[in-house]
Amino acid sequence: MSDSEFETAPLPPEQLDEDDRLKPEFVRNVIDRVEAGDAAGARELVEPLHPADVADLFELVSPEQRRALAAAVADLLDGDVFSEMNDWVREELIDALEPHEVADIAGQLETDDAVALIEDLEEDEQRAVLRALDPDDRAAIEEALTFPEESAGRLMQRDLIAVPEHWNVGQVIDYLRATEGLTTDFWEVFVVDPQHHPVGTIQLSWILRTPRHIPMSDLMKREQTLIPVDMDQEEVALRFQKYALISAAVVDHAGRLVGMITVDDIVHIIQQEAGEDVLLLSGAGEGDINQPLRDSYQARVRWLIANLFTALVASAVIAAFGAAIEQMVALAILMPIVASIGGNAGTQTMAVAVRALATNQLTQSNTIRTIKREIAVALLNGITIAVLVGVGAALVFSNPQLGAVIAAAMLINILIAGLAGVLVPVLLERLDQDPAVASSVFVTMTTDSMGFLAFLGLAVVTGLVR
Template sequence: MSETELPDAPTAAETSELDEDDRLKPGFVRAVLDAVEEGDPERARALVEPLHPADIADLFELVPADQRAGLAHAVHDLLDADVFAELNDWVREELIDALEPHEVADIAAELDTDDAVAIIQDLDVEDQREVLRAMEPDDRAAIEEALAYPEDSAGRLMQRELIAVPEHWSVGDVLDYLRGNEDLTTDFWEIFVVDGRHKPVGSVALSWVLRTPRGIAISDVMKREQTLIPVDMDQEEVALRFQKYALISAAVVDASGRLVGMITVDDVVHIIQEEAGEDALLLSGAGEGDINEPIRDTYKARVRWLIANLFTALIAATVIATFEGTIERLVALAALGPIVAGVGGNAGTQTMAVTVRALATNQLTQSNTLRSILREMQVALLNGSTVAALIGTAVALWYGSPILGVVIGGAMLANITIAGFAGVLVPVALERFDQDPAVASSIFVTMITDSIGYLAFLGLATLALSRLA
């Protein structure tokens, strides 16, 4: 191997601070905290300095909440804009609260607009005003404009820092413009072409500009077909468009069609991850599910769904109470009833999860709702028949009662079939009423499967016992 082919020497972070999965080692985290607790900020800073900004952000998320302020004081000069852009929302809010308004303003000024908005939007109204007052007029105007857009919209997500050129320019004009303006953004892959009213008429990849003769008109090399993002579009819909059309970046336009910003794929990757995790957590009623979230907030997010589940469980209890006489005559029913309800609940959860995901990714629309319901009903019938045959045979052999086997098999088939129907219908109905199907679907589906499960099982058992009497 020649000298030029030698691999780069590993950094200190690669050899000691991080494990094979690029996570900070517990021993390293402990060493940093020991230095802070011993009043040795120089040693703490020496340990942290080699880390990448994302790893410094991870370090603050890993240490206990009551020790973050001391760590921040020890390595304050390393807490730059890149670190704050990587921080967990809750941890970032803690650190921002500990800073002076002018310090927050300095950090925000170094960030892209979308990252600066993410920091400032979580502040109290009065703190926001103080931070904005401490910013330069141009930066303040950009942040205030972004904050005026709805939360989780393209206006909050977009960057104002972009390259836009008029359609009458040549490639040479564009190159001279890029080389002669030091204030232009340095991170871009696409140049937007606009008309005299600043409306986007096309875009051109940076690589095309670099490889095209100077005398060629930019309008002759630009791509006229482009995906424009309305400034008020929900960020989840933005992510779906990027995914569907394989976009690297996209222009954001206001109500009049003027170019006001752009969204890049790195922003969208974060949104896709965030939305996917959010739906999963909403299905379980776990709130935001962030381990850095304050205990009180986590408690409030979870307890309301547990209380709602308590009331829906009372419906199933009422069904059981209606058949007390039947249960007294055949005690085995008390042991077998939860099996029917539990398996039906799992079947409903499977269908519900698939449906919520299909709604979130626009796979399930009004055009194919009926087909999807019929499909899930077919799957439910197949599953129900299989499970019913297994449980019916097992119960008949165990209790020596073919009638009891038929009863539980029939109840299982009915409940799994109803569960498949409810697993589709409940999320679709919530979505049609403009409600998030991930929020309350599990409560209603569980209520239906529990109630139908006990009703079918105990109802069939009552009918069978009356025939035998």
């Protein structure tokens, strides 16, 4: 965590609104000065801002204005600002910088933030930036880039405090005071054996409140949560959440301590993963308003095309009962209700199932129990909606038989929606596929086609139409 994260000086009231967002008039004022060539005036306005607010400023202006703004306040664009910036906006600005400028910014950051800064660069640009870095920073970043994306190895910080278990508290305190170049931001001291395997942790507060002669082996907490270097960041976040961790040691395949992950990084990951699942459920890709138009189009259109083909299944069911629909217009009027309610019921169950899978609440141990629970919920919902729709249809069309048919169809479709809403995500997860990616397409296809089939089929079977 950088020193800037501890800045608490409030901004002048004219810059932020009651929700701590930059006011539109302030943003316009900055851009007006930039466009008028008054770089000094723009810099004077921007300088008091916290790095996170400077990052917000760049996200709020148009892509055409960002480069001019960056030129006007170039000396304020340090590593803290870039680490707070939206990925797409940051990538756009980084592309406009020279390799040595990117290297200067990366050198100011923790290893995990520096990796995030340069990992999306083109290979030749990445090599140029790495060559311009300090050798120690370059070695750490090159090592991090060897790990899979979104893994603990990419996320971890290399700067940590590790001491041997045979030291006492006094030796640790002297080491912390006398050794140059140690990280200044840490909550725990890791205790390691001669092979550099972590054997325990000690909170900094324990060290400060314990007599100097006490051995670290007597003071340390031996139970700890170790994070494998190749663990996915989502699983890392779940461990932090489950065990209420502040920091955790990251170990390589041989069990040696190679880094640590802190809770401030995990807060970002939790937010990112939660938003990602919601967007995947809707087929909106990354869903970032700063994402280039072409990328947004490509991410969304493929799921719309997939949905088009699955919609043909429902259309085929309707076509099979074309003659029945011609005999009774009321069927065509009521069909969208069956599909809409079923689709919403399926989406509700699917959202619950995807979230449960993402948070490890739904596992192989309780899958059957979860399915039974969702069927029970669907049954209660189905009975309620069926009664309301059935009575309403019977009264509106003066046809009790029609009311009974749509009530039965509604009950059937909501039960199917509940079953599909939990089974589809579970099946995708068992096939090692992200359940958030394609669940909505399959669930919608199931509820639409089965809803039409139940409604129109019952109309024919019961003799409502022939």
